[in-house]
Amino acid sequence: MDVVFITYDRSEKYLKSNFFKKNKNKNKQDQEITPDQMMKKNNRSKLTGKLDETIQIIKSLLGENDDFVIRHFHIFGHYSAAMVYLSHIVDHEVVNRDILKPLMNVPNHLVNKMINLTQLEDVLLNETLSHSKTHIENDIGKLISALLHGKTVIVIEKLDKAFHIDTHKVEKRAVTQPETEQVILGPREGYIESIVTNLALLRNRLPTADLKVKTMTIGRLTKTKVAICYLKGIANESLIKEVEKRLSQIDIDVLLDVGYLEQFIEDNHYSPFPQIQTTERPDKTVASLAEGRVAIIADGSPFALIAPVVFHQFYQTTEDYSSRFLMGSFMRMARVLALVFSLFFPGIYVSMISFNPELIPTEFAVAVAGGRAGVPYPAVVEVLLMEVSMEVLREATVRLPRQVGGALSIVGVLVIGQAAVEAGFASPITVVFIALTTIGSFATPAYTAAFALRILRFLIIILAGIFGLYGVVVGVIFIFNHMLSLKSFGVPFMSPMSPGNLQGIKDTGVRAPLWWMYKRPSFLHPTNEVRLGTSPKPFQKAQSVPSVEGNQLTQEEKNEPTP
């Protein structure tokens, strides 16, 4: 009776992949998913109206905790009652000022009036408790969960209902600059760990009734609040349903970060490429919502998930749009170049050295040969060695305390690189190429996508070591085939390149002027496509103020754009 088994049906829905189904069912025979053991015992009991009994039940569940507080008092000096809360997560000032004080003192207009028990509930709710988040509940299970969420519960003798008032207070950090997605021109605010703040940041930027936030609770132990945000009338309805469906099938004990969600709802679990974007920036989230995407935010995580996503988004930043289009396009192309560097450079280098030296100009070939003279290994081994040590260095730099990290990266790159060349482990040109590759991989704005390229780089190096340039091309074809067959929530990963879409291509390699992109990306199938008003350009020459003839100076001044 006590144990709630996950039925076979549910598990099947929850695990889409057949691969895991067998194992999971075997486990299910002897153990169920981590339960909330305390809660189950009193799951369904209602309040009886006996204060002592209720307090006893609550005490039996939470009494062992140090921060558990019961405060007995009399409402209006007449009805005996008890206030229960967990002192570490409530705001004491609110408890004292907004709850205890009004309950103990009879309000002025009620002095000398007799309030009977049936009226009490109404009087308390409507005339006494001056706190906006006050609720009435008669289910003990729900009261306990309210307590655990930082609410204060008031139980009154002879009343079979209890009040719970939100007095939750938890320390949170201030809104700071996003660490992983920095921009030069653009907003500086990033998400923090509190979902309330994050949703507030979103609402501030989108004061429209169309912004819908649906919340659900995921995680049997953590009971994490998860919010699905979208713009109604823009985002495709079936997309929203799909996101909700995939999220509702998740049944896990702890949900600590949106990354957990990502792994459950992505389309292809074995692909190196991320199929959902994570972002720390509210402005980026808003931009995505306005294009017809869906954002998922989870409590406790400073990241939002954005779905569906296409490959091009991984090298785009919000800055591309806020800066002028020439600048945005240029930066974007530089990033694409960096991406190509980080993926292919080592592979091409290896194949040129070992297979096709005729492609190297003669003067340079001499230098290459001279540099490699003392290196005992083939180029593949040399490059792989350097790449692996680069990965180790990079990982170490992330893990080390900040004060040490800076020192280590200097030591690592300068000293080890220099020493490796002098000791004859690597040729100087290899070091140059590896350095270019590593720098290139840092230029990819999306960390998860950069990671995919880091893995695939090794594949290309190995193929280049076996087949030379032919191997590189084979690797490229394999990678592109995989990317072209990927989908993110039904949207082909490589759109708008293939399947092609002329409107969409304006926002891929280059960033066309904003007034060229008057439609939302059609691969997202938005309900409403139009982005711009009737005037195609924000400012046209014809609209400038008529100039006075013969006065060149003022004419120039007047040509300044006017709003």
Place this chain on the structure above:
Amino acid sequence: MNQLREITVIQTTCILISTIIGVGVLPLPLFGVKAADTGAPLVTFLAIMIAFLGLWVITKLGIRFPNQSIIQYSETIIGKWPARICNFLVIAFFLLLTGLGAREFGEVVVTAVLRETPIEVTVIVMLLMAAIPARNDINIFSYIHVFFLPVILSPGLIIVALSLKNANVLYLQPLWGHDHKVMILGILTIAALFQGTFIITILIPYMRRPKKAMKASLWAIGIAGTFYLLIVIAAVSVFGPEEIKQLLWPTLELARTTSWGRVLQRLDVIFLVVWVTAVFTTLYSSYLFMAFSISQFFHLRDHKMLSYFLLPLVFVIAMYPKNSLKMYEVIVLVGTFGLILTIIYPCVLLVMAILRKQEGHRTIENG
């Protein structure tokens, strides 16, 4: 159809072009010159016409039966068992075509780039490259073709453009050529290079507007034909017919002789490795056609598993010819006889369908 009709006309065109342009481009000028010396461009042009005739017939058939592939409607037209025999032959022919295509490119790679690598390795890599994505559905098939099309066309066009400075117009005259006896055979050999267009018979049931398939066929044969013609003209005008007869892969030699200043001096290696893409798309098409047709032949639910089962079979076929000269004999033979299956068989089907006034069900066109 359990799949949406999503393929557009542009996608169909791209698929056809990248299917046609394959490893056959490398010996193409040789085929032309063998047939009619300086008349090679004319031979190529006539071959394109024949290929277009074949494509026209299968497109017409496809438009007539917009919900079915050739495997399915042939059973309606000429009865179950005769159709099955013919379809079996078609599938077997594409099995040969795939194997030989992989072998041909393997041969090129081993000769020109990786001289010490066993040919088995390069062939199996090519086949794997086709077999793995052949597990995907038709939509992804079209995405892949569209994506790689620029990579296929651009190196050829660059080489043609760069080689024109060495061209000699005299090599192209007389236009009619000297020897007309073997011309027919040469035309058929070159027309056989276009046999990949048969893929359209399985594409039409997935097209958004099957009625517009003819437009795609026209554009595809126009672009791919022009490309072939340009390659032949460039190769013949640079080397001259007598020189080409000494070369096994004139197009590759063409790439080798072209250079672009001091920046790129050896274009052939780059040309070859980029050419891997063209070969891949061609193999991919014929591989998918095989897997797809077999699954329809046996009324299977999908073709995914077949893709790997076919791999050893295709590999054995690819390894059958003893050397590259024997291989070309087989290729010419198979290609020419294949024309019976890819042109005459559909012609018969079309005539029968018209005579018996058979038509497929109307489609519900979406989009």
